Every structure is written in structure tokens, then in C-alpha cells.
Amino acid sequence: MVEKNQILLSLCIFGFDDVSHQEISNLLGIQPSKVHTKGLKINPKVDRLAKKNGWFLDAFQSDKEDFETQINFILDVIEKQLENFEFICKRYYCEFSCAIFINNPEESVPWVHLGPRFNRVNANLGIEFDFDIYC
Numbered sequence: 303m304v305e306k307n308q309i310l311l312s313l314c315i316f317g318f319d320d321v322s323h324q325e326i327s328n329l330l331g332i333q334p335s336k337v338h339t340k341g342l343k344i345n346p347k348v349d350r351l352a353k354k355n356g357w358f359l360d361a362f363q364s365d366k367e368d369f370e371t372q373i374n375f376i377l378d379v380i381e382k383q384l385e386n387f388e389f390i391c392k393r394y395y396c397e398f399s400c401a402i403f404i405n406n407p408e409e410s411v412p413w414v415h416l417g418p419r420f421n422r423v424n425a426n427l428g429i430e431f432d433f434d435i436y437c
Contacts (some may be wrong), residue, residue, distance in 0.1 A: 304406050304408075305405035306405060307402070307404055307405055307406055308401075308403040309401070309402050310360070311360075311369065311401075312360045313358070313376050313379070313380075313397075314398075314399050315394050316356050316395045318355050318394045319340070327357070329389070330379075330390070332359065334357045334358050334359055335359055335360035336358045338354070338358075339355060340355045373398075373416075374419075377420065391429060396429045401434045402414075403436045414433065
């Protein structure tokens with residue numbers, strides 16, 4: 303079976319030492335997909351330790367979702383708690399982490415389009431966009 307190309311989008315919050323992961327979750331009204339705790343293993347299978355605290359919200363539920371579906375999921379979350387996201391984004395490093403996995407060079411590469419809704423929502427938040435391609 304030939305693997306399909308994938309695109310995975312997450313909203314990440316890093317570098318908070320004055321609040322807990324749960325306090326961020328409570329403020330934003332959503333539980334994270336995963337967390338990193340500074341000084342602890344990022345993954346039980348790997349010896350790498352987290353350099354910073356991290357709170358992650360994955361937008362993908364399966365490897366079949368396109369970028370538009372994923373960005374709209376995250377924008378929906380942000381828009382429901384916009385004032386709280388403004389508070390968080392002014393105090394901590396926040397980013398959209400977008401990873402594209404090219405598993406099948408015969409298949410078209412997943413597209414990434416940051417449209418007017420993204421620009422409008424992110425205008426005051428200033429969330430950085432990190433884009434990685436893995437072949």
C-alpha cells in the first residue's frame with residue numbers, strides 16, 4: 303500500500319514557568335493534545351528532555367484532513383476565546399507548527415493557504431508560523 307502525503311498542524315504555547323499546563327487549559331477552555339514539562343522526557347520512547355514547558359493543540363484527527371480543515375479547527379478555538387489568547391500570546395511564545403510529510407512523490411504536495419480569516423484572527427495575536435517539510 304502506498305502511503306499518502308500528510309499535513310499536520312498544531313497550535314503550540316511555549317516558555318511558561320509562572321502558570322501550569324492546567325491553568326492554560328482552564329483559561330482557554332480546551333484540553334491540550336499533549337504537553338511538555340521542562341526537564342522531563344518529551345516522549346517515553348526517546349531520551350530527549352523538554353527544554354521548555356509546552357502546551358500543544360493538534361488540529362488533525364486523522365492523516366486524511368487537509369490544511370483548510372485543520373486551520374479552521376484552530377481558528378474556531380481561538381475565536382471562541384480571543385481575549386484569553388491575546389493574554390497568552392502577549393506573555394508566551396506561541397506558534398502554528400505545520401509539518402508536511404512527503405511520503406509519496408507521485409502524489410501532489412498538500413497546499414498551505416493563509417487567507418483573510420487567518421490574517422484577521424492573527425493580526426493582534428502575532429502567532430508565528432513554523433513550516434517544516436519532511437521527505
